[in-house]
Amino acid sequence: MSKVITRFAPSPTGKLHIGSYRTAIFSYLYAKHTGGQFVLRIEDTDRERSKKEYEDNILESLEWLGLSHDTFVRQSENVGRHKEVLEKMIADGHAYISKEEAKDGSGVIKEIIRFKNPNIDVAFDDLIRGHVSMNTTDLGDFVLAKNINEPLFHLAVVVDDFDAGITHVIRGEDHTSNTPRQILIQRAIGAPTPIYAHLPLVLGEDKQKLSKRKGALPVTDYRDMGYLPEAILNASAMIGWNPGTPQELFTKDELTVAFDLAKVQKGGAVLGVEKLLWYNREHMKKLSDKVFAEKAKEWFPEDLKARENFSEIFPRLMPMLRDRLATFGELKSMHDDGELVYLFDAPSINPEQLCFKTQSRSDAKVNLENILLALGAVPEDAFTKSKTEETIMALIGEVSRGPFLHPLRYALSGRDRSPDPFTLLSILGKDASTARIQAVIALL
Numbered sequence: 001m002s003k004v005i006t007r008f009a010p011s012p013t014g015k016l017h018i019g020s021y022r023t024a025i026f027s028y029l030y031a032k033h034t035g036g037q038f039v040l041r042i043e044d045t046d047r048e049r050s051k052k053e054y055e056d057n058i059l060e061s062l063e064w065l066g067l068s069h070d071t072f073v074r075q076s077e078n079v080g081r082h083k084e085v086l087e088k089m090i091a092d093g094h095a096y097i098s099k100e101e102a103k104d105g106s107g108v109i110k111e112i113i114r115f116k117n118p119n120i121d122v123a124f125d126d127l128i129r130g131h132v133s134m135n136t137t138d139l140g141d142f143v144l145a146k147n148i149n150e151p152l153f154h155l156a157v158v159v160d161d162f163d164a165g166i167t168h169v170i171r172g173e174d175h176t177s178n179t180p181r182q183i184l185i186q187r188a189i190g191a192p193t194p195i196y197a198h199l200p201l202v203l204g205e206d207k208q209k210l211s212k213r214k215g216a217l218p219v220t221d222y223r224d225m226g227y228l229p230e231a232i233l234n235a236s237a238m239i240g241w242n243p244g245t246p247q248e249l250f251t252k253d254e255l256t257v258a259f260d261l262a263k264v265q266k267g268g269a270v271l272g273v274e275k276l277l278w279y280n281r282e283h284m285k286k287l288s289d290k291v292f293a294e295k296a297k298e299w300f301p302e303d304l305k306a307r308e309n310f311s312e313i314f315p316r317l318m319p320m321l322r323d324r325l326a327t328f329g330e331l332k333s334m335h336d337d338g339e340l341v342y343l344f345d346a347p348s349i350n351p352e353q354l355c356f357k358t359q360s361r362s363d364a365k366v367n368l369e370n371i372l373l374a375l376g377a378v379p380e381d382a383f384t385k386s387k388t389e390e391t392i393m394a395l396i397g398e399v400s401r402g403p404f405l406h407p408l409r410y411a412l413s414g415r416d417r418s419p420d421p422f423t424l425l426s427i428l429g430k431d432a433s434t435a436r437i438q439a440v441i442a443l444l
């Protein structure tokens, strides 16, 4: 078989949403799986609705996802060629100019170009939907162009696919009913019919069509929320496709190897928001320590980056962040909730909150003094979570932990809720931890 050439042909009339970029992903993966080429065509012939900002958004989104194209074209650049084809179709008797009154009631007569419909049955074998057959009589002599210089969607798609040598048209199910019309045009202009694969719709968790109000976000929103592109790519590729094995986690290269149109399902496929977070978390786990730290730094609140102790504290936060974050964007909400600042600045202490349940102040004070003493024996460079835990648990022995660990945790964080005290000790380090405990003892 000749080399596979697929295309993604978005209209720049909105930001790139999940339904569309899943189509882009499948087209890209199929091309790369077969060693073929991937064409990106911006279908901007609808001049009123097409916007440059949306074209930019589409390009940015595909680049972020790593879906690089082999060829790029704007449909508006092909209008001369569309005109040439229309003229030939008229000359050959496959199309004709129809003088019709404009629908706006202005009485203006327009020269619309209509297709001369042969009124036949048209059938094609869709790679996903199977055999599709339709009688085209009901379509009538459908419109090909508003005038010789303004081709409409069906003509433009057919001509551009033909000229680009597209072998496989992979697109949304909503285009299935357009295909017989497009096949009629192909036959009229002597273009081969490509292989079609109409993808199932992407549905929301309620199994309803996704809409902007219901969880369908532009891909750039996920980028701006601190998701990883490889997670969005992986999660989207699994909507309506699976490899036929239980494997769910894939890199782009692994998807390229595994992807197969034959395994795309027919029925609507669901995008789960929780699942998306799961994919992101899993892909975050795969990041090396170095890359994880770089990304965390990139997303870290600027005001904390400006702290004098930033370079000391930041590396020690990594185990906690690896454990907690599902997206890097969550660093912002953590900071907004006050969950980061006390790791850099000593907290203000409310003595009312320091004691455990009915514990007396003097008991809390004695316990903190003993903890301080025990920690004094731990060298600064061994002030880890496990070492401090071992030391303090040995001190507590068999008695109740709350009267020790609650005052300690509160002295270090000044918060009702925080990571466990050993994690805090490991993050703050020996000097800052000691200073915070001493300050509380003085207060008591």
Ligand code: GLU
Residues within 6 Å of the ligand: 009, 010, 011, 043, 157, 170, 171, 172, 175
């Ligand atoms: N431009 C069309 C759209 O955005 C896609 C056309 C096609 O894939 O054939 O829906």
